[in-house]
Amino acid sequence: MRTAVITGGAAGLGADVARRLSEAGYRIGIFDLGAERVAQTASEIDNAVGIEADVTSPEQIAAAFEAFGETPDLLVNNAGIVRFGAMEAQSVQDYIDVVNVNLLGSCFCAREIAPAMMERGSGHIINFTSINGIHPAPGVGLYGPTKAAMANMTQAMAIEWGPKGIRVNAIAPGMIDAGMSKPIFENPKVRAVRGGGVPLRVLGEAADIAEAVLFLDSEGAKYISGHELVVDGGVSTSVMAHLPRE
Ligand SMILES: NC(=O)c1ccc[n+]([C@@H]2O[C@H](COP(=O)([O-])OP(=O)(O)OC[C@H]3O[C@@H](n4cnc5c(N)ncnc54)[C@H](O)[C@@H]3O)[C@@H](O)[C@H]2O)c1
Known part of the structure; x- marks a missing residue:
């Protein structure tokens, strides 16, 4: 049975990733904040264990992998977190929190488990970046910059750990x-304008x-490493389509 740890898996995209991997036969570890919500989500997913852990704490991450009981595949x-607001209006704490969770949190989790993956000779790490890291959006402070840094970190880890069997x-x-x-798209106007701006129109x-995630972790993707897979209906490549034309 393949095993996967999903950080931030108690809600949002992470919970869906956990559910889908479980359906595909994986044993799942969910690391997230808040013991009750972590336990609740894990209880709704087959073969899942929920472990309360803050990814900004190397000690809590180490304890969480220990509690999971095996080196995940x-x-x-x-x-990840985002703080909304103008760049100059965000607090110093906002900047620190976003860097800590998105960039350092991902780095801390990877560095905790990479040695055991290297010892085993196999492992796979998928970092969640964003199209904001490729094309900056206004009003999200250091969110985009942390995602850009995570993309570079992905490549750095891929070249350092690839020789030891880690993708x-x-x-x-x-x-x-x-x-x-989700709250952004609850406004029907925003939903229509943003959805309409995507080449796939949705x-x-x-x-x-x-x-x-399932594809990248499959046997068919075994030669893919150091890659940032954009899943956006084509929106991040569509700037020319939005320029006025005669
Ligand atoms: N939803 C989108 O449209 C979108 C777009 C681009 C990128 N992303 C990325 O996808 C990932 C998931 O986003 P989401 O939309 O599901 O967000 P979300 O807010 O719904 O879920 C994020 C989860 O991370 C957890 N988390 C936050 N800080 C943590 C910490 N310190 N330690 C452990 N867990 C922590 C939260 O508790 C939550 O369960 C993020 O990295 C986000 O940047 C999302």
Whole structure:
């Protein structure tokens, strides 16, 4: 049975990834904040164990992997936060929190488990980036910059750990009608304008991201490493389509 740890898996995209991998036969570890909500989500998923852990704490991460009881085949660094507001208006604490959770949290989880994966000679890490890391959006402070740094970190880990049998990839979701973006798309006007701006003319679903995780972790993707897979209906490549024409 393949095993996967999903950080931030108690809700949003991570919970869907956990559900989809469980359906595909994986044993699942969910690391997230809040003992009750972690236990609740895990109880709804076959073969899942929920472990309360803050990814910004190397001690809690080490304890969580210990509690999971085995080196997972796959680590999904999905836990992430965004703080909305103008760059100059965000607090110093906002900047620190976003860097800590998104960039350092993912790094801490990967560095905790990579030695055991290397010893085994196999492992796969998927970092959740964002199209904001490729094309900056206004009003999200250091969110995009942390995702850009995570994309570079993905490549750095892939070249350092590849020789020891570890693949490291990233998934960059676009505008997904789930998780942290769901409240944005509850406004019908925003939903119509943003959805209409996607070449495929539709917002993404959590399932689109979960399927991408399953594909990247499949045997068919065994030669893919250091790659950032953009799952966005084409929106991040569509700037020319939005320029006025005669
Ligand atoms: N939803 C989207 O449209 C979208 C788009 C691009 C990228 N992403 C990325 O996908 C990932 C999941 O986002 P989501 O939309 O499901 O968000 P979400 O807010 O619904 O879920 C994030 C989860 O991470 C957990 N988390 C936050 N801080 C944590 C910490 N310190 N330790 C452990 N867990 C922590 C939260 O408790 C929550 O369960 C994030 O990395 C996000 O940046 C999402």
